[in-house]
Amino acid sequence: MNVMTKSTVTEDGRTIGGVLMAVDNITLRFGGVTAIRGASFDIREGEIRAIIGPNGAGKTSMLNVINGFYHPQEGTITFKGEQRHDMRPHIAATQGIARTFQNVALFKGMSTLDNIMSGRALRMKRNIFWQILYNGPARKEELEHRKYVETIIDFLEIPHIRRTPVGKLPYGLQKRVELGRALAMEPDLLLLDEPMAGMNVEEKEDMSRFIIDINEEFGTTIALIEHDMGVVMDLSDRVVVLDHGDLIADGTPDQVQRNQGVIDAYLGVAHD
Amino acid sequence: MLYRESGQFKTGYAADQAVFPILQDRWGMLVMLAVAFIGVPMIMDDYWANAVFIPFLVYALAALGLNILTGYCGQLSLGTGGFLAVGAYSSYKLMTAFPELDMILVLVGAGASTALVGLLFGLPSLRIKGFYLAVATLAAQFFLIWLFYKVPWFYNYNATGQITVPPREALGFLVTTQNATPIVKYLFVLSVVTVFAIAAKNMVRGRVGRMWMAIRDRDIAAELIGIRPFKTKLMAFTVSSFYIGVAGALIFSVWLGAAESGETFGINESFLVLFMVIVGGLGSILGSFLGAGFIVLMPIGLKNVLVDWFGMSAVFAKHLEITTFGVLIIFFLIVEPHGLARLWQIIKEKLRLWPFPH
Numbered sequence: 001m002n003v004m005t006k007s008t009v010t011e012d013g014r015t016i017g018g019v020l021m022a023v024d025n026i027t028l029r030f031g032g033v034t035a036i037r038g039a040s041f042d043i044r045e046g047e048i049r050a051i052i053g054p055n056g057a058g059k060t061s062m063l064n065v066i067n068g069f070y071h072p073q074e075g076t077i078t079f080k081g082e083q084r085h086d087m088r089p090h091i092a093a094t095q096g097i098a099r100t101f102q103n104v105a106l107f108k109g110m111s112t113l114d115n116i117m118s119g120r121a122l123r124m125k126r127n128i129f130w131q132i133l134y135n136g137p138a139r140k141e142e143l144e145h146r147k148y149v150e151t152i153i154d155f156l157e158i159p160h161i162r163r164t165p166v167g168k169l170p171y172g173l174q175k176r177v178e179l180g181r182a183l184a185m186e187p188d189l190l191l192l193d194e195p196m197a198g199m200n201v202e203e204k205e206d207m208s209r210f211i212i213d214i215n216e217e218f219g220t221t222i223a224l225i226e227h228d229m230g231v232v233m234d235l236s237d238r239v240v241v242l243d244h245g246d247l248i249a250d251g252t253p254d255q256v257q258r259n260q261g262v263i264d265a266y267l268g269v270a271h272d
Numbered sequence: 273m274l275y276r277e278s279g280q281f282k283t284g285y286a287a288d289q290a291v292f293p294i295l296q297d298r299w300g301m302l303v304m305l306a307v308a309f310i311g312v313p314m315i316m317d318d319y320w321a322n323a324v325f326i327p328f329l330v331y332a333l334a335a336l337g338l339n340i341l342t343g344y345c346g347q348l349s350l351g352t353g354g355f356l357a358v359g360a361y362s363s364y365k366l367m368t369a370f371p372e373l374d375m376i377l378v379l380v381g382a383g384a385s386t387a388l389v390g391l392l393f394g395l396p397s398l399r400i401k402g403f404y405l406a407v408a409t410l411a412a413q414f415f416l417i418w419l420f421y422k423v424p425w426f427y428n429y430n431a432t433g434q435i436t437v438p439p440r441e442a443l444g445f446l447v448t449t450q451n452a453t454p455i456v457k458y459l460f461v462l463s464v465v466t467v468f469a470i471a472a473k474n475m476v477r478g479r480v481g482r483m484w485m486a487i488r489d490r491d492i493a494a495e496l497i498g499i500r501p502f503k504t505k506l507m508a509f510t511v512s513s514f515y516i517g518v519a520g521a522l523i524f525s526v527w528l529g530a531a532e533s534g535e536t537f538g539i540n541e542s543f544l545v546l547f548m549v550i551v552g553g554l555g556s557i558l559g560s561f562l563g564a565g566f567i568v569l570m571p572i573g574l575k576n577v578l579v580d581w582f583g584m585s586a587v588f589a590k591h592l593e594i595t596t597f598g599v600l601i602i603f604f605l606i607v608e609p610h611g612l613a614r615l616w617q618i619i620k621e622k623l624r625l626w627p628f629p630h
Contacts, residue, residue, distance in 0.1 A: 066352060067496065093498035107489035110482070112620040122498035126479065128507065134474035139286070142478055146285045185497060 007045075007148060010237065017045030019078075020189060020221050021066070026075035028061055028245075035061040036072070039247040041228065041240045043189065048215055049223045050236035052256075054265060057242040059225045063191050066223075067099055068092040080188070094122060098187035102225075104174045108167035112177050115166055116152060119184030120145040121179065152180050156210060158265045172203040181217070190214065192224040196231060206233060233257065241265070275623040291473060304615045306461055313455045321454035322527065323572060329458075329465045332564035335548040336472050336557065337515025340547070343554035344476055345508035346488025347397055351409035353541035354416035355513050358386040359520025360531050361426050364435045367525070368428055375442035375525070379464065382521035383514040388603055389416070390513020397505045420533035436500050438528045448525045457526050464522065466516060473557050475511070485555070516545075551604060553611025562612040566604075568595060 007017045021043040028036040036058045043049045051059045064070040066077065068087030077084050079095060098119075108117050121201040124145060130138040153159050156176050161169060166177055182190055196209065198206045208231055216218050226232045232239065232252040241256055243247060243265040251254050256262055282288045292298045312325065335358060341347050363382035366373060373381075392413040397405055402621050420426045427435050439449045446452045448459045475481055483504050485496035491501050524531045531537070544567060552563020571593055578589040608615045 052570055069492075089492075089495040090498050090500050099496050101493065105490045105493035107486050107493070108483050110487050114482055114485070118486050118494075119497050121479060121483055121486070125477045128475065128480050128511070131475050131480045132471040134478065138290075138474075138478055142289065143285050144290065150285070181497065230547075255344045 006015070011147075014046060014216060016047045017251040019043070020045045020080065022078040023062075023066070023079070024076045026062075026065060028058070028065055028072045028073045034063070034245050038075070039242065039245075040075075041247065041250050043146065043221060043223055045221055045236040046219055047221060048211070048235055049221075050232045050239045051223060052227070052229075052232055052239060053226050053242035056244070057265075058245045059242055060193055060246065061223065062242065064179075064195055066092070066191060067097065093185065096112070096185075096188035098182035098189070099186040099191040100175070100178045100182050100193060100195060102139070104171070105176055106174055106181070107185055108168045110163055111163050112158060112169070112180075113149065113153070114164045114255065115177055116149045116180045116184045117145065119181040120149065124183065149184055152183050155183075155213070156180050157217075171201055172206075174208070175203075175207065176186060183214065183220075186218075187220060190220050190222045192222060192226075194225050194227065195267065196226060196228055204231060206227065211235060226252050273626050275620070275626075277624065288322050289477075290331060291477065300338045305466075308466075309459070313459060314445045316458055318454050321458050324569065325458050326461050326522075328565055328568045329461045330519050330527055331545065331548060331568050332561045333465050333468055333522065334516050334519035334545045335552060335560035336469060337512045337519060337562045338545050339552075339554065339556070339560045340472060340484070340515065341508050341512035341548045343549055343556065343559070344481060344488065345484040345505060345512075347394075347505060347508060348406040349407030349409040349512075350406050350539070350542045350546065351393060351412035351416070353514055353537040353539055354413040355386050355390060356520030356541055357416055357531075357533050357537035358389045358521060359418055360524035360537065361420050361435065361533070362386065362517070363521035363525055364428075364437070364531075365426065366436055367440055370531065371438070371440075373440075374491070375447050375460070378440065378525075379518050379521050383518040386517020386520065387510045387514040388536055390509045390516075391506055394509025397509065398502045402477060410539075411544075413451045417537060419532045433531055434532045435524065439526045440525070449539055453525075461522055464518065467555060469561075472515070476557065480507070486546065488555075502617040534576075547601065551601060551611055553613030556611065556613035558616065559611050559613030562616070566612065572602065 007015055009015055019042045023042065024040050026039050027034065028038055035058050035120050039062065049207075051062060053059050061070060065072050068089045068091060069080075071087070077087070101251055107118060110118070122140055126138040126141050130136070151225075153162060156179065158173065158180070161173060166174055169177065179192075179195065192211070199207065211224070212224060212235065215222055224236070236253060239249075239253055239256045240247060240249060241259070243261075248261040248265060249259040251259070277294045277296075278297055281292065287293065292301055316325075334352060337355075338349060338352055341349050359382045362375055362385040363378050366381045367380045373378070393409060398406045400408060411546055421433065427433055437448045438504060439451060442460055443449065445456045446461070447457055483494070483499050485506075486497070486499055487504050487508075494504075495501055495621045513575065520537070523536070548563035548567045549560065550563070552561070553559025574593040574596055575589060578592060579586060584592070604612065604615075608618070
């Protein structure tokens with residue numbers, strides 16, 4: 001599993017590098033319920049990796065394991081060539097994993113700007129005493145990061161809502177701000193949990209465009225969960241299919257679409 | 273008409289990040305400070321100092337402290353009275369153990385010891401949230417008051433169980449006991465509160481404030497962007513307790529001159545400061561001042577109006593005052609649940625367009 005694969009070049013000219021994250025034989029149980037059963041797959045540098053499956057398949061659980069919210073009973077995860085132990089969410093963040101949530105988890109009382117600025121928390125170093133003085137190093141640091149955050153705000157086309165409290169924004173824009181907050185971390189691996197849930201066609205097109213641009217311009221590796229099959233098949237390089245905690249298929253969109261197990265899972269053939 | 277921002281352009285992020293980006297606000301603030309530092313001392317006498325301005329300022333400082341913890345970091349605390357007592361008693365111990373110590377250093381010492389106690393009682397916040405944490409801080413309140421009552425070392429084994437302030441100076445000016453002039457007392461408290469208010473504003477508008485608010489709004493998402501909830505909450509407890517400790521030291525040494533743990537810093541104080549924060553506005557520096565002003569000054573104002581203008585008897589006026597006070601709190605909370613600070617915000621928004629409706 002840890003063998004680094006040679007880098008390849010996709011049809012559209014992007015370079016897919018070696019293995020960034022290897023998920024090996026992960027089993028996750030909650031009491032008597034097995035959410036994930038022995039799943040293994042890898043995520044390669046620079047690719048867009050989709051995780052799909054019917055409701056309750058264990059997709060979000062998988063992201064929570066990668067994030068360090070859940071601790072699997074069996075199996076290992078190797079990230080950037082190092083095997084992880086006792087993962088915690090804030091450690092995952094320091095290692096370069098960012099995430100958005102299925103039902104937006106923004107800081108509702110803060111403005112768009114502050115939400116995205118908070119994504120820079122790990123990169124800002126001035127301690128509380130400098131903060132109290134404010135003028136000087138703390139301000140300099142603040143302005144440097146503000147500059148970077150402004151590029152993200154421009155990129156996501158949301159300068160007009162910079163000062164709006166995010167609680168007042170419509171759902172589609174909230175999703176965009178949440179993506180901005182994740183981007184502000186300059187992550188190596190970006191996890192998107194249903195980035196297009198509850199959006200109309202136009203918003204979905206916008207979001208797809210952002211995801212492709214993030215991948216191409218920033219070179220960020222993306223793993224996403226999505227139910228809209230059209231979007232998944234268009235966006236992703238490779239697709240993992242989970243069903244009732246089992247990994248039933250892994251391959252390019254074409255391969256997955258032709259897989260009989262996948263068709264059965266989605267059309268609802270009785271499980272023996 | 274006068275409150276317009278058109279024609280004021282920001283040319284850099286620094287200008288955009290300023291506390292008062294609008295020119296009129298900057299002037300307003302300067303005028304306020306000038307009135308507070310120069311105008312008010314001109315009319316200062318014992319009554320104004322001890323009944324109006326000093327209580328307002330020390331409670332504003334306590335409200336600032338609680339607002340950092342509850343308003344910004346979202347950790348509900350009912351232990352304010354206990355922490356005020358820690359500030360008062362540690363300042364007393366410092367003043368009596370080191371008679372030469374400048375009052376400014378005494379305040380810093382009192383703040384630091386309260387910060388340590390706050391850190392200790394913040395530890396449960398790792399596991400418990402919301403109302404359950406409030407109950408845990410309630411335990412702090414009762415424990416601390418009991419401690420200062422039960423252990424004679426804290427009041428230097430005197431017979432009354434009270435602590436009485438010795439005469440002490442700050443930068444050469446006598447600031448404690450009856451012999452200190454009201455103007456010096458007032459200016460001392462005002463300077464301390466001003467410094468702490470600026471420090472608080474600087475904290476909450478930068479990285480630290482965003483970390484606190486992130487924990488308040490969504491702790492899971494905060495953890496995911498690398499903010500460690502436990503460390504951040506403990507920091508809020510520590511900073512908040514520092515503020516409350518300094519406020520407690522000022523209440524005892526400058527304002528009252530004497531204190532007794534249960535009498536002066538009972539559970540009522542905890543609720544009083546919490547009301548100030550809620551009425552003034554959770555998560556607002558200005559709100560802490562507005563809330564303290566409302567809660568401290570309203571009863572005095574009501575009393576003056578009822579007794580002096582309408583000639584009511586003092587007892588009847590007192591009862592009516594309590595009732596009216598309660599009604600006013602409810603009225604303000606219905607009109608604007610986010611507090612007086614939000615009300616002020618709305619007024620400013622309206623002013624920007626006035627007298628045109630759009």
